[in-house]
Amino acid sequence: MTLVEQRPPFRPRRPRQRTARTAIIIAGALAGALALTACVGHPQLQLHTYPSPAPVVPATPTAVALPLPDAEAVALADRMFLTADSRTMFYETQPTLADAEEIETACADARDADADDRFTGGCFIGTRHRDADRIFIFRPGDERLVESMVTVAAHELLHAAYARLSTLERATVDDLVAEAAARVPADDPVHEQIEWSTRGDATQRATEQFAYLGSQVALPSGFPAQLEDVYARFFTDRTALVDTHRRAITVVQDTIAAADAAFASAAAQESQNAHDRAQLDADRRGYETALATYSTDVERFNAMPVEERSRWQATLQPAGAEPVTMSWEASLTYRHDELERFRSDLEARAPTLSGAEATAAGLRADAEQRHADAIALVRAANPNAVIQE
Numbered sequence: 057m058t059l060v061e062q063r064p065p066f067r068p069r070r071p072r073q074r075t076a077r078t079a080i081i082i083a084g085a086l087a088g089a090l091a092l093t094a095c096v097g098h099p100q101l102q103l104h105t106y107p108s109p110a111p112v113v114p115a116t117p118t119a120v121a122l123p124l125p126d127a128e129a130v131a132l133a134d135r136m137f138l139t140a141d142s143r144t145m146f147y148e149t150q151p152t153l154a155d156a157e158e159i160e161t162a163c164a165d166a167r168d169a170d171a172d173d174r175f176t177g178g179c180f181i182g183t184r185h186r187d188a189d190r191i192f193i194f195r196p197g198d199e200r201l202v203e204s205m206v207t208v209a210a211h212e213l214l215h216a217a218y219a220r221l222s223t224l225e226r227a228t229v230d231d232l233v234a235e236a237a238a239r240v241p242a243d244d245p246v247h248e249q250i251e252w253s254t255r256g257d258a259t260q261r262a263t264e265q266f267a268y269l270g271s272q273v274a275l276p277s278g279f280p281a282q283l284e285d286v287y288a289r290f291f292t293d294r295t296a297l298v299d300t301h302r303r304a305i306t307v308v309q310d311t312i313a314a315a316d317a318a319f320a321s322a323a324a325q326e327s328q329n330a331h332d333r334a335q336l337d338a339d340r341r342g343y344e345t346a347l348a349t350y351s352t353d354v355e356r357f358n359a360m361p362v363e364e365r366s367r368w369q370a371t372l373q374p375a376g377a378e379p380v381t382m383s384w385e386a387s388l389t390y391r392h393d394e395l396e397r398f399r400s401d402l403e404a405r406a407p408t409l410s411g412a413e414a415t416a417a418g419l420r421a422d423a424e425q426r427h428a429d430a431i432a433l434v435r436a437a438n439p440n441a442v443i444q445e
């Protein structure tokens with residue numbers, strides 16, 4: 057059963073005697089909070105499975121007329137790089153793509169009773185008779201998540217394939233997947249996924265390793281050749297299948313990262329605008345003060361008898377230059393010209409700043425839209441996600 061969860065304490069299910077119901081968990085910060093400022097974690101869509109009962113050696117199937125797969129199942133199969141035999145096996149499980157409510161109902165028996173904070177994303181239900189095996193796959197409400205269905209379906213199909221192995225083949229595969237898992241780097245999240253899925257029931261380790269490694273991991277050095285030969289029975293291009301998984305786990309991450317970047321860009325522009333606005337206001341006040349002082353000095357100069365005006369001098373201190381001494385009349389002309397240049401600068405800065413503020417408003421609106429889009433995407437992936445807005 058596929059679950060979207062927030063990494064709560066794991067409690068294994070008790071094995072069931074008649075059916076094997078495997079559960080894939082899509083986990084991580086995906087269901088975490090999305091803050092208004094887009095201070096969000098960058099989750100990974102990770103697949104984990106609950107432990108399933110000990111494999112039941114299937115009885116020899118009887119010829120049963122199975123219904124033809126629907127168009128959605130066929131389209132999904134077309135994306136899974138299936139061999140002819142594994143496509144037949146996939147169709148034998150009557151794969152069903154279902155919405156959240158349908159998945160919760162179909163996979164209820166394979167779900168932990170105390171897993172209310174997790175969302176069931178799909179399940180494989182194995183029985184004693186192959187014709188009764190079923191696979192249910194959650195259909196996300198967003199086309200960007202469509203590739204996640206490929207990984208889920210491939211994982212569940214590998215559980216079905218493992219259940220169909222003979223006792224001898226299963227023993228061989230168990231050794232091979234153990235060897236393959238040892239080759240995977242210790243920091244690869246698949247190790248944690250397998251541990252979560254098998255905790256409390258070591259008998260499930262082999263089937264989980266088989267399903268996880270086959271659908272999610274491709275190493276430069278490869279797995280044991282004999283194991284790759286087994287996987288080749290089911291997938292024509294396992295590397296491409298793993299690439300699909302890698303793309304799928306970045307969808308939510310990239311969307312949240314885009315929202316983060318948009319908020320950061322908007323905040324940077326708004327901060328600069330606030331600084332520039334404060335400076336413009338301060339410069340305007342300085343200009344008004346200088347203009348008032350200048351106007352007072354002009355009135356004093358004009359009130360003075362003409363014959364006395366030339367007797368006065370003024371020393372000015374230009375910004376970044378040496379003091380300059382000149383006649384009072386020349387100083388007034390100098391100050392007038394400086395004030396005019398300052399006024400022209402203020403008039404030019406005002407519309408430029410207004411344009412920058414409009415740009416910032418646009419960036420903020422874009423960030424809010426990206427934030428809303430990220431929330432919608434998380435909810436599409438996990439309808440039970442708890443999101444702090």
